[in-house]
Amino acid sequence: MTIEATANEQFLADYRPYPFDLKQVALEFDLAPAATRVLAALDFQPRESGADLVLDGGKQIKLLSLTIDGAVPDAAHVSRDDETLTIAAAALPSGPFRLETEVQIDPSANTAFEGLYLSGGMFCTQCEAEGFRHITFYPDRPDVMTTFRVLVRSDQPVLLSNGNPVRQEPGLAEWHDPWPKPSYLFALVAGDLVAVSDHFTTRSGRDVALNVWVRPGDQDRAGFAMESLIKSMKWDEDAYGREYDLDVFNIVAVDDFNMGAMENKGLNIFNSKLVLASPDTATDADYERIESVIAHEYFHNWTGNRITCRDWFQLCLKEGLTVFRDQQFTADMRSAAVKRISDVQSLRARQFREDQGPLAHPPRPDHYEEINNFYTATVYEKGAEVIGMLKRLVGDDGYRKSLDLYFQRHDGDAATIEDWLQVFEDATGRDLTQFKRWYTDAGTPRLKMAEDWGDGRLTLRFTQNTPPTPGQPDKPARVIPISVGLIGPNGDEVLPSQILEMTEASQSFSFDGLGARPVVSALRGFSAPVILEREIDDATRAFLLAHDSDPFARWEAGRDLALSALLQLAQGNMAGDDYIAAIGQLIADENADPAFRALCLNLPSEEEIATRLSARGVVPDPDAIHAARTDLARRIAETHEALLSNLYRLMAVPGAYSPDADAAARRSLRIAVLGLLSRIDGGDRAEVLFGTAGNMTERMAALVCLIRRGRGQTALRLLEEEFGDNRLVMDKWFMIQPMVAPVAESVQIAQTLAKRKDFDWKNPNRFRALLGGLAANHAGFHRADGAGYAFTADWLMKMDRANPQIAARMSTAFETWTRYDAGRREKALAALQRMAAMEGISRNLREMVSRMIA
Numbered sequence: 001m002t003i004e005a006t007a008n009e010q011f012l013a014d015y016r017p018y019p020f021d022l023k024q025v026a027l028e029f030d031l032a033p034a035a036t037r038v039l040a041a042l043d044f045q046p047r048e049s050g051a052d053l054v055l056d057g058g059k060q061i062k063l064l065s066l067t068i069d070g071a072v073p074d075a076a077h078v079s080r081d082d083e084t085l086t087i088a089a090a091a092l093p094s095g096p097f098r099l100e101t102e103v104q105i106d107p108s109a110n111t112a113f114e115g116l117y118l119s120g121g122m123f124c125t126q127c128e129a130e131g132f133r134h135i136t137f138y139p140d141r142p143d144v145m146t147t148f149r150v151l152v153r154s155d156q157p158v159l160l161s162n163g164n165p166v167r168q169e170p171g172l173a174e175w176h177d178p179w180p181k182p183s184y185l186f187a188l189v190a191g192d193l194v195a196v197s198d199h200f201t202t203r204s205g206r207d208v209a210l211n212v213w214v215r216p217g218d219q220d221r222a223g224f225a226m227e228s229l230i231k232s233m234k235w236d237e238d239a240y241g242r243e244y245d246l247d248v249f250n251i252v253a254v255d256d257f258n259m260g261a262m263e264n265k266g267l268n269i270f271n272s273k274l275v276l277a278s279p280d281t282a283t284d285a286d287y288e289r290i291e292s293v294i295a296h297e298y299f300h301n302w303t304g305n306r307i308t309c310r311d312w313f314q315l316c317l318k319e320g321l322t323v324f325r326d327q328q329f330t331a332d333m334r335s336a337a338v339k340r341i342s343d344v345q346s347l348r349a350r351q352f353r354e355d356q357g358p359l360a361h362p363p364r365p366d367h368y369e370e371i372n373n374f375y376t377a378t379v380y381e382k383g384a385e386v387i388g389m390l391k392r393l394v395g396d397d398g399y400r401k402s403l404d405l406y407f408q409r410h411d412g413d414a415a416t417i418e419d420w421l422q423v424f425e426d427a428t429g430r431d432l433t434q435f436k437r438w439y440t441d442a443g444t445p446r447l448k449m450a451e452d453w454g455d456g457r458l459t460l461r462f463t464q465n466t467p468p469t470p471g472q473p474d475k476p477a478r479v480i481p482i483s484v485g486l487i488g489p490n491g492d493e494v495l496p497s498q499i500l501e502m503t504e505a506s507q508s509f510s511f512d513g514l515g516a517r518p519v520v521s522a523l524r525g526f527s528a529p530v531i532l533e534r535e536i537d538d539a540t541r542a543f544l545l546a547h548d549s550d551p552f553a554r555w556e557a558g559r560d561l562a563l564s565a566l567l568q569l570a571q572g573n574m575a576g577d578d579y580i581a582a583i584g585q586l587i588a589d590e591n592a593d594p595a596f597r598a599l600c601l602n603l604p605s606e607e608e609i610a611t612r613l614s615a616r617g618v619v620p621d622p623d624a625i626h627a628a629r630t631d632l633a634r635r636i637a638e639t640h641e642a643l644l645s646n647l648y649r650l651m652a653v654p655g656a657y658s659p660d661a662d663a664a665a666r667r668s669l670r671i672a673v674l675g676l677l678s679r680i681d682g683g684d685r686a687e688v689l690f691g692t693a694g695n696m697t698e699r700m701a702a703l704v705c706l707i708r709r710g711r712g713q714t715a716l717r718l719l720e721e722e723f724g725d726n727r728l729v730m731d732k733w734f735m736i737q738p739m740v741a742p743v744a745e746s747v748q749i750a751q752t753l754a755k756r757k758d759f760d761w762k763n764p765n766r767f768r769a770l771l772g773g774l775a776a777n778h779a780g781f782h783r784a785d786g787a788g789y790a791f792t793a794d795w796l797m798k799m800d801r802a803n804p805q806i807a808a809r810m811s812t813a814f815e816t817w818t819r820y821d822a823g824r825r826e827k828a829l830a831a832l833q834r835m836a837a838m839e840g841i842s843r844n845l846r847e848m849v850s851r852m853i854a
């Protein structure tokens with residue numbers, strides 16, 4: 001690798017269509033670990049005369065032969081650089097022609113897991129975003145779509161690719177995908193695999209064979225993934241009228257995978273942690289995540305595959321929409337209220353954090369250096385929020401009509417955000433010019449709300465303001481849908497939820513004819529991804545926590561109460577009595593959903609407290625935050641000990657483990673209670689639970705408590721003895737230790753773990769477990785002496801040489817560095833500069849680090 005001195009910036013404004021149509025593609029693979037041969041026949045049709053044929057293709061590809069309509073072109077007309085192969089226009093016929101190439105690649109040397117690689121002896125591919133160019137020479141861009149015929153020769157027993165099977169013989173398989181697709185949706189798998197199989201009959205009567213392929217021995221852990229797939233297929237028919245369009249749908253689990261999962265046409269490839277689950281190895285959270293990611297990838301078949309993206313700037317067109325759809329799915333399968341609250345929690349933890357720092361970017365960026373750095377919370381989660389707002393503004397019917405029109409108008413297209421918005425304008429007659437700012441502008445708007453009361457009239461005055469983000473100093477006002485309800489002094493709702501549409505920088509809305517001054521419940525359901533700032537005292541918050549009919553707003557009131565106490569405590573003031581009293585009432589409320597009560601009981605994370613403090617202009621002190629949170633949790637436990645002990649007994653789930661939502665809800669409350677009680681019982685309950693629980697959910701929860709109490713050693717050892725050869729369980733084992741360890745020990749624990757033989761750091765899950773575990777220990781990672789920063793930087797540099805995508809993604813541990821005190825900033829900056837100066841740094845990591853230093 002060489003240092004790339006020149007920036008490789010790509011700009012949205014530079015988009016040009018590809019000058020050739022690609023009519024069809026035939027590929028032949030002769031698989032061998034170190035020397036795989038790929039024959040490609042591409043049928044091109046020029047769209048304009050005089051254009052050179054530029055194909056993407058990395059320098060690792062060895063070109064063995066190249067012909068045009070069977071003839072070898074003059075060598076002077078063929079040129080290569082590190083990233084492309086060009087055939088000069090002079091060597092091309094003016095009409096249709098066939099380009100044939102034969103190349104050789106080395107999957108065994110591919111540690112970046114991009115293109116064709118080996119995972120535990122099995123061949124597999126990852127092509128999004130630009131992996132196909134590591135397989136063969138090709139116009140590797142999403143707006144070039146065509147049909148693929150794929151022949152695979154290999155001695156591996158199972159040979160899979162996209163589309164429908166044409167031929168299966170020992171050592172050979174042929175697949176044909178009738179649906180035109182871009183190269184990023186190509187996939188190939190060859191390995192020793194077994195399937196859990198089922199089938200699904202679509203609403204028009206097509207029988208689809210379904211397979212979840214796993215390694216021999218893992219079959220008994222693939223059933224839940226299959227159930228989730230069948231539910232997803234049914235849901236997309238019912239909710240969106242979308243039917244599956246091939247004879248087979250294959251899912252493959254692989255152990256080495258950079259991301260969660262991938263929606264390749266008819267052949268989804270999954271990180272094994274998002275497929276494999278059994279009660280003794282997976283937690284409730286794992287089950288829920290598997291269900292939602294299986295759904296997500298399946299839903300891409302329409303939102304992503306049948307309608308794809310014109311270019312990578314439009315990534316949120318498929319990702320925002322598909323996240324929105326998987327959120328709707330989970331809301332339907334489980335508790336909608338709980339789902340909404342957890343989505344907001346993770347939006348705030350990941351996307352607000354991103355938006356407030358040097359990596360802020362709009363859901364649709366207009367420039368990038370490395371597209372893999374833009375698979376972010378902003379593109380995914382904020383992209384989904386934007387769609388939620390659109391739906392709120394046009395209503396359920398308007399949304400349905402718009403989506404029908406989108407599928408009808410753009411099926412088979414590589415579309416843009418402009419196309420998407422146009423559909424809504426045409427279907428509903430609404431002007432979305434201002435709304436589009438949500439796609440083009442970065443940053444989280446601050447929404448201030450003030451109240452005026454007199455003569456039976458309540459006036460709400462809103463002001464919006466979005467702080468500057470890199471490259472975007474001034475932000476015009478956006479349209480913000482604000483859902484508001486009014487609650488009378490006796491707790492009854494006097495005005496049910498309605499949407500106020502704010503379009504100006506400041507704007508007032510009045511409500512007349514009110515008998516007594518109501519309490520305002522604002523931003524119900526989190527109707528817009530903004531930070532609401534209102535003057536409200538703890539008594540009003542407690543009132544909302546007791547009476548609000550909107551579950552999100554109710555939870556939010558409790559959250560604000562907790563935060564208000566924590567922010568005080570973290571700054572050395574006494575606080576928390578109001579919160580402790582209010583939470584006591586809530587946990588005693590037997591009518592409330594246990595999962596909801598659990599969400600209310602879980603204190604905001606230290607990261608969230610730091611983010612809030614810094615949004616208010618206070619420099620967060622990680623140690624003080626940690627102490628404040630620990631102290632508040634202990635006081636809750638002391639005050640409500642009797643109530644909590646009772647609840648702990650009450651919420652035990654009798655009988656065999658089932659991952660269903662109700663059982664999971666009871667366990668989540670029980671675990672939240674255990675977390676509090678273990679602050680005062682020395683960890684005794686946790687020790688009992690660890691020894692008796694028959695499922696990983698409770699064992700993990702107990703382990704967290706034990707480690708926190710400094711008595712995790714035995715449990716850790718037992719877990720290792722039992723699951724030492726189970727990668728997924730050991731990932732948890734690696735993650736939890738640096739994450740939960742006492743602040744002073746976390747870095748040292750990470751260092752010790754990193755020396756173990758089974759710290760197989762090239763495996764992305766294992767690397768993420770250890771480094772991500774440390775990064776999740778807020779006070780540990782941000783240790784004042786900079787040891788957390790230095791350790792992380794060392795490993796990111798090491799990883800960058802093997803797998804730049806993973807190094808770049810994990811570097812976001814540093815994205816908040818500017819908000820801390822001068823001492824910490826100096827040490828974080830030193831770590832960032834050390835990375836920036838690394839010889840041979842990848843484009844991925846270099847872009848991230850330079851954005852963070854800028």
Ligand code: PHE
Binds near residue numbers: 128259297375
């Ligand atoms: N497109 C995948 C998804 O979100 C994510 C992904 C991106 C996977 C890039 C691999 C590589 O569903």
Ligand code: ZN
Binds near residue numbers: 319
């Ligand atoms: Zn996706």
